[in-house]
Each structure stands twice: as structure tokens, then as C-alpha cells.
Amino acid sequence: MKIIEIKDNQFLQSFLNRNNYEEIEEIDEKVDKILAKVEKEGDQALLFFTEQFDHVSLQNIKVTEKEIEQALQEVEEDFLKVLQEAKENIWQFHQKQMQNSWFFNKEESITLGQKISPIERVGIYVPGGKAAYPSTVLMDAIPAKVAGVSSISMVTPPGKDGKIHPNILAAAKISGVDEIYKVGGAQAIAALTFGTESIKPVSKIVGPGNIFVARAKRKVFGYVDIDMIAGPSEICIIADEKAKQEFVAADLLSQAEHDELACSILITPSLEFAKSVKRQVEEQLKQLKRKEIAQKSIENYGAIIIVDSIEQAFTLSNEIAPEHLEILLENPFAYLSKVKNAGAIFLGSYSPEPLGDYFAGPNHTLPTSRTAKFSSPLGVDDFIKKSSIIYYKKNDLEKVKDKIIFFTEKEGLEGHGNSIKVRF
Amino acid sequence: MKIIEIKDNQFLQSFLNRNNYEEIEEIDEKVDKILAKVEKEGDQALLFFTEQFDHVSLQNIKVTEKEIEQALQEVEEDFLKVLQEAKENIWQFHQKQMQNSWFFNKEESITLGQKISPIERVGIYVPGGKAAYPSTVLMDAIPAKVAGVSSISMVTPPGKDGKIHPNILAAAKISGVDEIYKVGGAQAIAALTFGTESIKPVSKIVGPGNIFVARAKRKVFGYVDIDMIAGPSEICIIADEKAKQEFVAADLLSQAEHDELACSILITPSLEFAKSVKRQVEEQLKQLKRKEIAQKSIENYGAIIIVDSIEQAFTLSNEIAPEHLEILLENPFAYLSKVKNAGAIFLGSYSPEPLGDYFAGPNHTLPTSRTAKFSSPLGVDDFIKKSSIIYYKKNDLEKVKDKIIFFTEKEGLEGHGNSIKVRF
Structure with a gap:
């Protein structure tokens, strides 16, 4: 893990520009063809692409009630309980985000106001394979449910056995998803946008996906709304020598293990502390199952940046606009006023980032790639819209x-x- | 103006799909080249394109304080007063939209919350020529100012004399725009996104523009945030035979005069009333200065749709999701609960749509082309972002x-x- 001076501007730039996909034009052409075929041929095209990309020939695209019931029986009971408890925390937090319709009067009889209505139909994309995280299902569906969305359709690619992982189905059931379809990739985005015989079109599509999904979402933006397009994960930790080096190292690695492009940065005024965190990272890395991924991520996009002051640490952090910001300083609340751009802010030594990923309640779908400069965690506001009222x-x-x-x-x-x- | 039955589904589809630009690929290629050149060459490219498209060779891109002062002297004093009064109404309404940061406590010492911060730098696009509306400057800049944006940069193409209309400069001054640049088109969007020697990059770009501006905004979306891409204007009026035919006809025409693609629809259960509105439209049309535009719009995208019941009128209106919805029924507030999708709702006989365009306070930048199904009037929420807090x-x-x-x-x-x- 590199230890660098804040003056090393070039290094910082390489972090910030780490998600350029060079082959994007080639991908876009493929995506265009997929979108057009699904718009024209509907379900038939979905089955065709599912066979081509997911290597399974399906009879039905829609997941049946029976399949869901079976999944609920296959899932460990303890895990169902944890999912349920996480759901309650997420629900409680998101309920506080709910805006009310309002009005006010002026002059003789003027009434002006703003009516809040839920979006009627929403689609949620859930990646397949190893990146099929039940936590993401909760985080995407619950805010929509809280907002009052009347129909939530989930799409996710089936495995080669034509099934969806029972944990995913259980999470969908618990969070109130209305319909589930076995279809992934750009073809799923097309189906949610244009509709097919089995899938009704929606007004908004949220959820992470691979580059095909991301480009497809970009293309349909305007016909439907989309959430932000998620890039690789990021953590930025601001800590001084009073923080525990073990905690900081473990938190940096918890991001690094996500993805070779994930970015883990510690900003600290203490060179001594930097050195001991570096040693800890190397130590802890050895024992990690996802060592290879984490190591590449730390080598390429990990850094400990030495600053002159805590003030400067926040200036830099605001420039990076990290997805996750941990403030491991004494009296961390005192620094909240200095944070301008960050997806989620974790305060103090016992609020590690994974607490937010799964359990605390705030959403884990957060702006990445510096987009926290202009966008927000996924939340209830993403599933409502406003109408002005004039009388x-x-x-x-x-x-x-x-x-x-x-x-x-x-x-x-x-x-x-x-x-x-x-x-x- | 056509009078049709609600069963005429085909006709309705033609309304709803009226903004397909066939030549979009050709435009996209041009836009790509403009974006790339500005990113690479900065100001030099801006001057080049301004000469090419606006036919003027500029020395300075930035509008000087002196130019603004001069403009303020050229504008009629009465108009300054009206601008000022409109500003106050718009400011008052948008202040009510302001969300607070919040937190709550649970268990022993958990604190969860949401911090609201303004976006730091925002860009506003203002079209040139005849579509240079001072009201749009107010509507775009004031919500940003209310949100606490610290720097608002306005871009607008200069006339052949190298100047910007004094009304536009006055509106910018009154609404608190910080910097004004003489540049339009896709090149202005590129400058706001990537920055040049004279123009600092921003995090969000809002404001209407021609097809080049719209496509450029779409392309930079993700690097910066954008507002919705505005299509042609729309009005939908729900009225029964108790409404005044003259009012309804005038309101339909007020949208029709905007643009040949503008769409004006009356939904009513009364064939008798439909016929008298139709006659009124023809009558009033004759006297309109912008007769040619309004006539084409009414012919192609105007319609009076006969429904079986008021209930059915709202079902249809929710499907259309109009930019402007006028409810000209007795006790109009009683129908608010039936409105699911609409940009702005005008209640009763004395709340005509132009009242909202200029003066009442709510924003006139509204979702068009059915996007009211998932998006909202421009407002303070467009200029803030949220960070979750976990302790x-x-x-x-x-x-x-x-x-x-x-x-x-x-x-x-x-x-x-x-x-x-x-x-x-």
C-alpha cells in the first residue's frame, strides 16, 4: 500500500479516473441490438438471450409462488430472522425520509402546494452469480415499498439450472417485491422499459449490474427513470494516531475485497500512523480468502495520503467525494460540518462500513466515482414525484x-x- | 380541432409518441465531435464554435459587470419591478421545499440521520434568440440559490452583435446568478462539464435547449447530473359543461402557440361542451399573432376527447401524465386525490396555466412527454444531495x-x- 504526500496530484488523478471502459463502443452496439430485439419480439427475444448468455432454456420467465415458497423452506431459519431484522431497521430509517404533501395560503384565497405521489410501477435489477446479494434486494425494494409504489418487479438472471438463489427469493419476499422474473442483462432492462407479453413496463429501474446492464440503463434513461450508474466501491477513512490501526486496516480491506477496481484511501496527518496501518494491511491481507482481488485493489487503487492538517483531510475528501467516508477521530460529530460530498458518513471507531452495508438502516446503494458531488444514497425520494398545485x-x-x-x-x-x- | 372518443386508441398513441427525432444519429455524431473538441481545446474551441454557429467573433466569453450594469439600465423599470415581484413569489414557494438535515436515536447510543448539503457548483443553460425567456432564468436559478448552491454559472448563446438580451441579463442579476458566459449549444454543455480556461466545471447542468443541447446533456449525464430533458409543451384540461368555453379555448391555445409539436388536450364528458370549445378555438385562433404555429399544433396534436365519466377523465389524464393539468370543475380540490401523474395542477377557473409560467411561484420547468410518471418539477431537491449518517x-x-x-x-x-x- 502506497504512502503518498497530498502534493502527489498525478496519483490522485489516476484514482479518480479509474472507471474508463475502453471497449465501450463495442458494448454499446451489442446493447443497442439487444434492446431493439426485445422491443420488437418481446418474450421470445428474452428466452433467446437467456439461452445465449445464461445457458439455460426456460419455459416460464415468471417465478411462481411455488418456487418462492420452496425457496423460503430452503433458506436457513436463522438467516430469515437476520433478513427480517435488517428489513425492520431499513424500513424504520427510510420511513423518516418520507416527505409530506404540503400547501400554504396567501393573499385573499391563494393556495399553493406540492403533492407527493409514489411512482406507480418500479423495476429492480439484481445481478446473478456471485454478486447476487440479498442485502441489495432489501436496499432497493424497501424504499420503494415505503414510498408507496404499487408494483415492484424484480429481474435477475437464472443460474444454469434455471433457478434463482433461494436467499435472493427470500429477500424479495421479505421486502415485498410483487413479481420476479428470470431474466438478466440488457435484455432485462429492455423488458422493463418496453414491456413484453409477460413483463409489464415500469417507470423507473434501479439496481446495480454489469457493464451491459449499466449501458442499457443509460440508453433507456428518459423513457424511464434510472438510479445512478454504480461504479466500483470506495472507502475513504480520515483518522489520526489515536485511531486503532487494526480497525482502519480491516475497514480498508473490506472495500478492497469487493473488486479489483475498488478504491481504499486513508487520509491522515500522521506518518507514523500511516506506516503502522500499512503493516496491518499487509498482515491482514495474508489471511483473507479474497486475497487476490483485495491485493490488486490495494496495489492499484489503495493509498495512504499524508496531509498537513485535519482541515486539509476534509478538503481532500470533499474533492474525492467518496461513496463511504469513515471519520475515526475523537468527537467525530464535530467534523460533520466539514463534510460536503460523501455518500454515507460513518462516525467513530464502532461504526465500520459493513454495519451500513447490511444492518444499520441507511441505504447501501450509494453514489460512487465522485458522483456524491451531485447525487444521494438511494432512498424514498427516488420513488416519489411531486406535482405543483396552484389555486x-x-x-x-x-x-x-x-x-x-x-x-x-x-x-x-x-x-x-x-x-x-x-x-x- | 378533432373531437374523438376515448376508444380511439390509435390517435392517442400518436400524441404520446410525438417527439421522435429521426435524424438523431446524425446529430449525435456532431455532438460527440463538439464535446471532444471542447474537452481538448477549451476556450479556443468555444470561440470557434461560436463563430461557426452564432456567427460572431468574440473577444471575451465572460460577460463583464459593466455589461450587466448597462443591461439593467436598458431594461424598462416596470419590467424590472415585475421580475422582482415574480422572484419574490418564486423564492417564497421554493423555500417551502427546503428539506432539513435530521437524525434520530435508538437503542443505547445509536444515532442515524441524513445530512442535506447543497451541490457546490451548478450550470444553467438559457436558449438564445426568440426562445430566450427571462422567466426561465428565474425558474432555473432561484431554486439553486434557495438550496444554497455557492456558484451558479449561466451560459447562453450571444446574438450576432455579440450581446445577450438585456432582459436575460437583468433576470440573471435579479435571481443571483454568479457568472454569465456567452456560449450556447453543445459546446456550452461541454464547457460546463469539462471546464475550460474561462469556465469552471460544474456538478449539475439544468435548463432547456435545442436538440443539440438536449443530446449533449444526455451524453454528459453521469459525469455531471442533469435535469430532465424537456420535450414540447403540453396541456391537458379536464372540464365539464359548467366551465367557460372561452377560458378553455384560450388555455388550449396558450400551449399551442409555443411550438408546432406542443400538445393541447381537453377531456370532457360533454359532447355539447366539446363542440362549443372547438368553435371557440377556431374563433380565437384567427386573432393570434402566432397563428401559424398554434394552428399546426392544434391540427396535429390537439384533441378534445369525450369520456363517459369524470372518473374516466382522470384515468386517461394519469396515462397521459401531462406537463400541465387544469381542472376546470366545480370544487376542484375534491379531485386532487385522483391525480397521480402531472407536472403542475391548476385548480379552478381562475388559475390559468400562464399564471404558473410567470408569477405564482411554483416552477415552470416541468416534466413533459409522459415523464411526470417518474419525475417532478424542477425544485430545491434538484440542487441538494443527501449523505447518510451512522454512529x-x-x-x-x-x-x-x-x-x-x-x-x-x-x-x-x-x-x-x-x-x-x-x-x-
Whole structure:
């Protein structure tokens, strides 16, 4: 793990630009073809691509109630309990995000306001294979459910046996998913966007996926809404010499094990502390099952950055805009005001990032690749929309009519002015 | 203006699919080249494209304080007053949208919360020429200002004289825009995204523009955030025979005059009323300055749809998800619960759509082309982002540690488990 000075600007740039896929045009062409075929041929195209990419020939795309019941019996009872408890924590946190419709009155009888309505139909993409995480199902579905979405459709690629992992089905059941379909990749995104014989179209698609899924989501954006396109995971830890080196090292590695492109950064004013964390990382790395992935990630995108002051640490962290920010300083709440850009903020020595991944309640779907500069954790706001409300009575309009007409004249829109004039 | 039955599904489809630009690939290629050149060559490329597209050779891209002062002197004093009053109404409404940071406590010492921060730097695109509306400057800039954005950069193409219309500069000044640049088109979007010598990069770009601007925004989405891509304007009016035919006709025409692709729909249960509105539209159309545009719009995308019941009117309107919905029924508030998808809702006979365009306070940048199914009026939420906050103390973590470790094992992420284990 490199220890570098904050002045090493070039190194920092390489972090920040780590997700350029060079072969993107080639992928886009394939994605375009998949989208077009599904739009045209519907279910038939879905079955075709599932055979091609997932190597399984399906009879039915929709998961039956029986399959779900069977899955619930296959899942360890203890795990069902943990899923249920995680669900309750996630539900409680997201309920606090719920915005109310509101209005206010002014002048004689003016009423202005904002009505909140849930999006009616939402789709959730869940990756297959090893990246099929039941926690992601909870994190994507529960905010939609809290928002009041009336129909949640989940899509996920089947295994070669034509099945979906029982843990995934259990998580879907527990979090209130309404329909589950065995289809993945760009073809699943196409199905949710355009609809097929079996799959009704939705208005918004959320959830992580591989590069094909990500590019497909980008392409359908506008026809439907999408969440942010997730890049590789990131952690940034701000700590001084009072923090425990073992904790810091373990937390850096918990991100590094995700993905060779994952990025783990410690920012500290203490060179001494930096050196001991570096040793700890090397030590702990040896014992890790996912050692190869974590090692590559740490080598290429891991760094300990030495700063002159804690102030400077936050300036740098705001520039990085990390997905996860851990503040391992004494009285960590005192530094909240310095955080401008971060997906989730973990305060103090006993709030490690995995606590947030699974259990605490806040969402683990977070902005990556510096997008925390402009975007937010997935939440209830992603599943509602607002409508403005305007009510004037005759007297109210009469008072301002000349001003509005004057304004319409300035913009050359006479018809707009007429709509006021005709009323008096 | 056509009067049709609700059963005429084909006709409805043609409305809904009215913004397919066939030449989009050709445009995309041009946009790609413009984006790449600006990213590489900076200001020089901006000056090059401004000469090519706006036919003016500029010395400076940035509008000077002196130019702004001069503009303020050129604008009619009465218009400044109207702008100022509109600003106050818009400011008041948007302040009510402001979300607070919040937290709650549970168990022994757990603190969970959500911190709201403004996006730091935002860009606003303002079209040039006839579509340069000062009202749009107010509607785009004020929510950003209310949110606490620290720097708002406005871009707009100069006229052939190298100037920007004084009304636009005045609106920018009044609404608190920090920097103004004379550059339009895809090149302006590129400059805001990548930055140039004169223009600092921003994190979010909002505002309407032509097809080049729209496609460029789509392409940079992800590097920066964007607002929704606006399509042609729409109005949907639900009225029965108690409404005034003159009002309804004028309101339909106020949308139709915007654009040949604008869409004006009346939904009513009364064939008698439909006929009299149709006559009124024809009557009023004759006298309109923008008659040619409005006539084409009404012919191609105008319709009066006869429904069996008011209930059915709302079902249809929710399917259309109109940008503007006027409810011209008695006791209009009673129907609010039936509205699921609409950008802005205008209630009663004295709340015509142009009232919202200029003056009432709610934003006039609204979702079009059925996107009200999943998106909202531009507002303060578009200029803030959230960070989750998680704080546990040792005791709190200890209580749940085994459950989290169990969960990490189920997902095969041992390093995540270690980050918990190492603490005990």
C-alpha cells in the first residue's frame, strides 16, 4: 500500500479516473441490438438471450409462488430472522425520509402546494452469480415499498439450472417485491422499459449490474427513470494516531475485497500512523480468502495520503467525494460540518462500513466515482414525484393580471396573455 | 380541432409518441465531435464554435459587470419591478421545499440521520434568440440559490452583435446568478462539464435547449447530473359543461402557440361542451399573432376527447401524465386525490396555466412527454444531495455483531466480517 504526500496530484488523478471502459463502443452496439430485439419480439427475444448468455432454456420467465415458497423452506431459519431484522431497521430509517404533501395560503384565497405521489410501477435489477446479494434486494425494494409504489418487479438472471438463489427469493419476499422474473442483462432492462407479453413496463429501474446492464440503463434513461450508474466501491477513512490501526486496516480491506477496481484511501496527518496501518494491511491481507482481488485493489487503487492538517483531510475528501467516508477521530460529530460530498458518513471507531452495508438502516446503494458531488444514497425520494398545485380565485388573479400580461408581452407569447385577458 | 372518443386508441398513441427525432444519429455524431473538441481545446474551441454557429467573433466569453450594469439600465423599470415581484413569489414557494438535515436515536447510543448539503457548483443553460425567456432564468436559478448552491454559472448563446438580451441579463442579476458566459449549444454543455480556461466545471447542468443541447446533456449525464430533458409543451384540461368555453379555448391555445409539436388536450364528458370549445378555438385562433404555429399544433396534436365519466377523465389524464393539468370543475380540490401523474395542477377557473409560467411561484420547468410518471418539477431537491449518517458505540455494535458477521458469510465477503470481528 502506497504512502503518498497530498502534493502527489498525478496519483490522485489516476484514482479518480479509474472507471474508463475502453471497449465501450463495442458494448454499446451489442446493447443497442439487444434492446431493439426485445422491443420488437418481446418474450421470445428474452428466452433467446437467456439461452445465449445464461445457458439455460426456460419455459416460464415468471417465478411462481411455488418456487418462492420452496425457496423460503430452503433458506436457513436463522438467516430469515437476520433478513427480517435488517428489513425492520431499513424500513424504520427510510420511513423518516418520507416527505409530506404540503400547501400554504396567501393573499385573499391563494393556495399553493406540492403533492407527493409514489411512482406507480418500479423495476429492480439484481445481478446473478456471485454478486447476487440479498442485502441489495432489501436496499432497493424497501424504499420503494415505503414510498408507496404499487408494483415492484424484480429481474435477475437464472443460474444454469434455471433457478434463482433461494436467499435472493427470500429477500424479495421479505421486502415485498410483487413479481420476479428470470431474466438478466440488457435484455432485462429492455423488458422493463418496453414491456413484453409477460413483463409489464415500469417507470423507473434501479439496481446495480454489469457493464451491459449499466449501458442499457443509460440508453433507456428518459423513457424511464434510472438510479445512478454504480461504479466500483470506495472507502475513504480520515483518522489520526489515536485511531486503532487494526480497525482502519480491516475497514480498508473490506472495500478492497469487493473488486479489483475498488478504491481504499486513508487520509491522515500522521506518518507514523500511516506506516503502522500499512503493516496491518499487509498482515491482514495474508489471511483473507479474497486475497487476490483485495491485493490488486490495494496495489492499484489503495493509498495512504499524508496531509498537513485535519482541515486539509476534509478538503481532500470533499474533492474525492467518496461513496463511504469513515471519520475515526475523537468527537467525530464535530467534523460533520466539514463534510460536503460523501455518500454515507460513518462516525467513530464502532461504526465500520459493513454495519451500513447490511444492518444499520441507511441505504447501501450509494453514489460512487465522485458522483456524491451531485447525487444521494438511494432512498424514498427516488420513488416519489411531486406535482405543483396552484389555486387562485378571481380576485387574486385580477390583482396581478396586468403584471402577467406585461410579462407575456415581453416574451412575445400573446396567447399566454389572452388566457388571462379572456377571464376579465 | 378533432373531437374523438376515448376508444380511439390509435390517435392517442400518436400524441404520446410525438417527439421522435429521426435524424438523431446524425446529430449525435456532431455532438460527440463538439464535446471532444471542447474537452481538448477549451476556450479556443468555444470561440470557434461560436463563430461557426452564432456567427460572431468574440473577444471575451465572460460577460463583464459593466455589461450587466448597462443591461439593467436598458431594461424598462416596470419590467424590472415585475421580475422582482415574480422572484419574490418564486423564492417564497421554493423555500417551502427546503428539506432539513435530521437524525434520530435508538437503542443505547445509536444515532442515524441524513445530512442535506447543497451541490457546490451548478450550470444553467438559457436558449438564445426568440426562445430566450427571462422567466426561465428565474425558474432555473432561484431554486439553486434557495438550496444554497455557492456558484451558479449561466451560459447562453450571444446574438450576432455579440450581446445577450438585456432582459436575460437583468433576470440573471435579479435571481443571483454568479457568472454569465456567452456560449450556447453543445459546446456550452461541454464547457460546463469539462471546464475550460474561462469556465469552471460544474456538478449539475439544468435548463432547456435545442436538440443539440438536449443530446449533449444526455451524453454528459453521469459525469455531471442533469435535469430532465424537456420535450414540447403540453396541456391537458379536464372540464365539464359548467366551465367557460372561452377560458378553455384560450388555455388550449396558450400551449399551442409555443411550438408546432406542443400538445393541447381537453377531456370532457360533454359532447355539447366539446363542440362549443372547438368553435371557440377556431374563433380565437384567427386573432393570434402566432397563428401559424398554434394552428399546426392544434391540427396535429390537439384533441378534445369525450369520456363517459369524470372518473374516466382522470384515468386517461394519469396515462397521459401531462406537463400541465387544469381542472376546470366545480370544487376542484375534491379531485386532487385522483391525480397521480402531472407536472403542475391548476385548480379552478381562475388559475390559468400562464399564471404558473410567470408569477405564482411554483416552477415552470416541468416534466413533459409522459415523464411526470417518474419525475417532478424542477425544485430545491434538484440542487441538494443527501449523505447518510451512522454512529454506533461499542455496546451497540456488540449486540448485533454476530448477525452482521452471519450476513457477510452468506454473501461470501469475509473481509466485511473481519471489519466487525477485529473490533472485539
